[in-house]
Amino acid sequence: MTKAKIAVIGAGLMGHGIAQVFALAGHDVTITDAHKPNLDTVKQRISVNLHDLGDDEQAVARVTPVAELADCVRDADFVVEAVLEDMPLKQKIFAEIEAHARPDAILASNTSVMPITEIMQGLKHRERALGTHWWNPPFLVPLVEVIGTQWTSPEAIDFTMKLHAEAGKTPAHVKKDVPGFIGNRLQHALWREAVSLVEHGICDAATVDAVIKASFGRRLAVLGPLENADLVGTDLSLAIHKTVLPAIDSRPGPSPYLEKLVKEGKFGFKSGEGFRKWSAEEQAALRKRVVEHLKKSRGT
Numbered sequence: 001m002t003k004a005k006i007a008v009i010g011a012g013l014m015g016h017g018i019a020q021v022f023a024l025a026g027h028d029v030t031i032t033d034a035h036k037p038n039l040d041t042v043k044q045r046i047s048v049n050l051h052d053l054g055d056d057e058q059a060v061a062r063v064t065p066v067a068e069l070a071d072c073v074r075d076a077d078f079v080v081e082a083v084l085e086d087m088p089l090k091q092k093i094f095a096e097i098e099a100h101a102r103p104d105a106i107l108a109s110n111t112s113v114m115p116i117t118e119i120m121q122g123l124k125h126r127e128r129a130l131g132t133h134w135w136n137p138p139f140l141v142p143l144v145e146v147i148g149t150q151w152t153s154p155e156a157i158d159f160t161m162k163l164h165a166e167a168g169k170t171p172a173h174v175k176k177d178v179p180g181f182i183g184n185r186l187q188h189a190l191w192r193e194a195v196s197l198v199e200h201g202i203c204d205a206a207t208v209d210a211v212i213k214a215s216f217g218r219r220l221a222v223l224g225p226l227e228n229a230d231l232v233g234t235d236l237s238l239a240i241h242k243t244v245l246p247a248i249d250s251r252p253g254p255s256p257y258l259e260k261l262v263k264e265g266k267f268g269f270k271s272g273e274g275f276r277k278w279s280a281e282e283q284a285a286l287r288k289r290v291v292e293h294l295k296k297s298r299g300t
């Protein structure tokens with residue numbers, strides 16, 4: 001793919017990382033943010049990341065902060081929105097993007113869970129609109145889910161898949177715009193059972209995490225569940241499901257245990273207690289452990 005012009009709307013946690021990945025891949029990137037301090041610091045934040053990762057620090061020169069959204073998107077081939085998770089805000093931003101972007105520019109939202117169909121429904125050219133769901137931190141987690149709606153053209157999907165693959169990401173095509181896309185559906189199916197085990201007194205929270213990390217968690221990065229099912233045999237998988245599935249949690253809503261934690265102000269790291277108690281040192285150590293692990297597995 002030749003060099004593309006990328007516009008990023010929102011220079012927060014995700015936006016600055018997305019800009020960094022595209023700049024490192026050789027694309028010219030414009031970025032805007034409604035909050036001036038976030039725009040003023042974006043190049044510095046990208047420089048620190050590049051330095052920390054040992055990546056080409058010159059890449060930051062390809063990132064241009066732009067005060068006005070209209071100027072940011074005007075020449076772009078590909079626009080990705082990473083503003084707050086707020087439906088009316090996203091709809092308003094896309095109307096504004098469409099008013100100023102080229103008619104052939106592809107428009108993407110990085111929403112975590114909101115339906116792409118609802119975000120894009122008011123656009124005139126919905127065939128070029130889609131979702132690109134990155135994972136945090138964008139420069140360390142490879143997956144980008146590319147979500148098409150009923151209106152999205154195959155050309156827009158192909159361009160987006162290629163753009164992200166060539167930027168070193170692992171794009172996955174989500175063929176239907178379903179809540180949670182693929183990754184978060186799988187992730188939260190596991191979280192539901194994790195909470196349920198604690199709620200029903202089968203083990204405590206630390207044990208849930210220890211069991212996963214010491215068993216199938218070890219294999220998950222190299223062995224997906226369906227590869228695993230084939231490996232052990234679909235007949236064995238069927239036998240296991242007949243016994244286990246009726247016993248595991250299938251409630252359609254959040255666990256009352258989780259609701260209670262939130263009601264009691266046990267918000268996790270931000271209040272010092274959630275499923276477990278967390279000192280400032282423990283929080284810092286856990287964050288460090290995750291980043292170090294992701295850095296080590298980069299490129300594998």
Ligand SMILES: NC(=O)c1ccc[n+]([C@@H]2O[C@H](COP(=O)([O-])OP(=O)(O)OC[C@H]3O[C@@H](n4cnc5c(N)ncnc54)[C@H](O)[C@@H]3O)[C@@H](O)[C@H]2O)c1
Pocket residue numbers: 009010011012013014015032033034035038081082083084085086093110111112113133134135136
């Ligand atoms: N944080 C994650 O782990 C994660 C992962 C995947 C997807 N997402 C999604 O990415 C999006 C951004 O999340 P984030 O974590 O980067 O949030 P963030 O709060 O760090 O950044 C959002 C940025 O948008 C800016 N903004 C707000 N209104 C704006 C406007 N009208 N015009 C331009 N900029 C505006 C804010 O000033 C802020 O800098 C959300 O939709 C979120 O759900 C987040």
